[in-house]
Amino acid sequence: MTMTPDARESDRTRAVRNLENEFGELIHLVRRVLAENAERMSPGMLPGAYKIFTTIVRRESVTLSALAESLVADKGLVSRTVRDLEALGFITRTPDPDDGRSSLISPTERGLERLAIARAPQESSLLAVLDEWPVDDIDRLSLLLHSLRTGQRPS
Known part of the structure; x- marks a missing residue:
């Protein structure tokens, strides 16, 4: 039985809608996990601060401007959050060797240890x-x- 173009399109539409629904559920789960991880990282930490910290960890060393750009976030908000993370001892700033007016932001050992503790429950669940x-x-x-x-088209 050959499917008409309309039938194929409706199958594609149905499949894409199902995918969209699954993404919605997954996003809800991810938001909950981020909030729980933020709280384990430091009581009262907001999920946005946790996301900024994990981005710093992933980038290893990043300028404030590059961090704000990669997060598509307001530089002032990122700057305030970075100050808070620094006050908690989770990050450190060092002079940027490529630009004396700028600093490189990097995670500290304390920050990495707290992150490992925060992530442990979800990592074991995913495993x-x-x-x-x-x-x-x-x-x-x-x-x-x-x-x-x-x-991109998958290979």
């Missing part, structure tokens, strides 16, 4: 959920999500 998955499926899902995020 448990994926325990029965073949590694090839996990790698494929990562590739597909990357392709979707970057707008």
Whole structure:
């Protein structure tokens, strides 16, 4: 049985809507996890501060301008949050060797230790959920999500 173009399109629309629904549920879960991790990192920490800190960790060393740009966030808000993270001892600033007017922001050992503690419950949950998955499926899902995020066709 050959499908008409309209039937194929409705199948695609249905599939995309199902994907959108799953993303909505996943986003809700991620928001909850970020809030819980932020609270474990430092009681009262907001999820946005946690996101800024994890971005610093991922980048290893970053200027305030580059951090704000990568987060598509207001530089003033990022600057205030960075000051708060510095006061908590989670980050440090060093002079930027490429620009004497700027500083490089990096995580401290204390910040990395707190992050490991904050992430531990979810990391073990994700490992448990994926325990029965073949590694090839996990790698494929990562590739597909990357392709979707970057707008590229998966290979």
